[in-house]
Structure formats: C-alpha cells, structure tokens
Amino acid sequence: MACECVQCGNCCSNMNLVHTITEDRGDNTFVVYNYYSGEVTEVRVDADKTALYEDTRSLENLPDACPFLRFDTEGKAWCTVHLTRPEICRDYCCWRLLIYDAQGRRAGRVLYQRTFVPDTAELGRLWEEEKPKLSGLTDREWDVAVIGFLTKAGYRVRQ
Numbered sequence: 001m002a003c004e005c006v007q008c009g010n011c012c013s014n015m016n017l018v019h020t021i022t023e024d025r026g027d028n029t030f031v032v033y034n035y036y037s038g039e040v041t042e043v044r045v046d047a048d049k050t051a052l053y054e055d056t057r058s059l060e061n062l063p064d065a066c067p068f069l070r071f072d073t074e075g076k077a078w079c080t081v082h083l084t085r086p087e088i089c090r091d092y093c094c095w096r097l098l099i100y101d102a103q104g105r106r107a108g109r110v111l112y113q114r115t116f117v118p119d120t121a122e123l124g125r126l127w128e129e130e131k132p133k134l135s136g137l138t139d140r141e142w143d144v145a146v147i148g149f150l151t152k153a154g155y156r157v158r159q
Contacts, residue, residue: 028045107155
C-alpha cells in the first residue's frame, strides 16, 4: 500500500532539502538527518519496496525529492521507508505551509486549503489574533497575508 500522504508525490518532491542521508549502514539501512529539527533517524527500505528503491529513474527530474521517494510504472508515488520513516513524515499530512520558530523547530502547519494547525500555544495565540483579518481573501491573498504575519512575528515559513 502507498503512503496516503504521498499519493501524488508533490509533498515529497523537495524533501531532500529537509532530509539527507548521512550514513549508509548497508542492507538498505540508512541514517537520515533532518536539517530543520536536527532529528537523526535510522530508516530501512521496506522489504517489499527494495526493487522500487533501487530503481532511481523516476526521480531523474526531481533532484530535490526525498531520497526515499519513488514512482512506480503507473506514476503512483511510494515512500520506500514507510514503516520506519522519520517523525516529520509521520506527521506530514501534505502540508502546504510548514512553520518554524526562530530556533528552527516546527511550530505549525497549514494543511489542505486553509487548515491552520499550530503546534505551540504561542503560535495558537497569534493565529487567534490574526484569523479575523483573513476573511474575504482569495486563496493567494490568504497565503500572502499568513506568510506576512508569521514572518513579521519571527517565524520562518516553508511552502
């Protein structure tokens, strides 16, 4: 079964900018470092996805893709380390905006169209203050406004 959060692969198309393989321990086991959180995770290619992992042709045009993302012959995206994937991948849920605090820790996400999910009380309070100002905006205007107030408050936003 494909990971629900990578059915299309769009979310993982730039995860190589987040995760990097720091060690190959052999036998399809790797150590992965998360640039944002500092998390270090050991992952292993799922036994049923070894052949898919070894075939890197599907990523030739995606140099920034997660090192474990692969597409099958039908174009469906697969997480080849789904069973041992890092915590951020378990929480992923196809975020549109990922919000980091000044120390580089994840502080929240925007999921789907406009579902704002704060991970900290501080960000939750800021959201409650700013949310009334966002009514009536188009999707693009909403994104610009949210990124603007988050950046002004010292957060870093990844799209």
